[in-house]
Amino acid sequence: MQATARHDFQPRKTPVQTRAAVTVGAISEATIQVLLSDGGHRLTTTRVAARAGVSVGTLYQYYPNKQSLLFAVLADHLEKIAVAVETACAQARHKPLADMVRVVVEAFVDAKMERTDISLALYQFAADVGGPALVKRVGLRARKALEGMLQTAPDIESPPDKFAIEIMFAAMAGATRQVLESGASPVMIRNLRRHLVVLCQSYMTAQLANRRVEANGPAA
Amino acid sequence: MQATARHDFQPRKTPVQTRAAVTVGAISEATIQVLLSDGGHRLTTTRVAARAGVSVGTLYQYYPNKQSLLFAVLADHLEKIAVAVETACAQARHKPLADMVRVVVEAFVDAKMERTDISLALYQFAADVGGPALVKRVGLRARKALEGMLQTAPDIESPPDKFAIEIMFAAMAGATRQVLESGASPVMIRNLRRHLVVLCQSYMTAQLANRRVEANGPAA
């Protein structure tokens, strides 16, 4: 299969002519198509090329190996999630805590659900394809954005600490994934969106209250 | 690769002699070992057999194909999780709501973290190996146990509805997974355990309060 470096996730060359750009786009889309229709372990470079309407050779002209192809698609998807969260955080600055949480959670769930199929299909590759590093980086961006936003909340004394933010993000992302993977019905998804807001809001306030208690009198 | 039925997850035959039982155990253990040391896509039947100290033929005497091998290991792991949650639910009956939640969450996190490595390694196969069905079944068992326990809570008017329970479970399981996969430090894990209790507790009470408000005067 592969014998050389397995950390070569970078594209081999970038398209110059329009024709090539179209090709690369088609290959990307075909990757997702195959992933969805044929499943993870039937995704072969030949099949992707066929679905994209090009030959295998063409595929290898832009991606040095199969992994880099999946890496590109995964990176693309995660970028959208990150942008959605960052945008939401920017918009909700200086609003009350409850509003902040609602806006962010809804933005996240919506972004994730817009292409449920892709989220789902990509998860199974994350491990082999440099996904953990990507996921970690996106998580960091999201938490940074959250932190910045929360510091502008007018109705709390001091912003939540990093752990609380990390937990909230993990709960939000994890619960969404969990529900997705267990074959969520549309009803369930709508409920998820609503309940996840309540969950994050109540956790944030509870966490702040706890901290105040601990500060005033530990073990009291 | 495989050409016949791909839903044949059942073992081919069960050991009679002690020797065979030892062999099957060794194969199970070797599967995990290889999964951890070599990674998911380098897990081959030959490699597993070698690590177990037997020949490939022996492996195929008990498992009809590679998938059934992984299925068995996954089922084993999930069974432990399910039992942990059910036991916790049984123990916490008739206690106050907050205690119930704490006991269950801690039991879940502990069970999951006892063999962090296995949890992590197995997730990447869940999709291809009949995992979703297994996961769904375990989730159902867990939620059933939770529901039964919550009905005995002395300090609430009426037990939470099924959606709330489902969300709580998703948040608990999902957040744990999320933290695990992002390379959790021991400190982070300890914090997860503590914060997840707060998160679930506050969600449960908030959810109950919301329901009361909605019942008394919707859109007020």
Added chain:
DNA sequence: TGAGTTTATGAAGAATTATTCAGTTTTGGA
């Protein structure tokens, strides 16, 4: 138009892998 560059082709090569089965060894009871 035409030379030079970019892009596309797809059969062939090299490796790997899941699975079988005919034959050998071991076991446990009569």
Added chain:
DNA sequence: TCCAAAACTGAATAATTCTTCATAAACTCA
């Protein structure tokens, strides 16, 4: 001790799959 059942062996088989490369087509712009 002896033998039938159980367990084990591992080379061979039959598929797949990734990746390359020599060749051909398409495009750009002077």
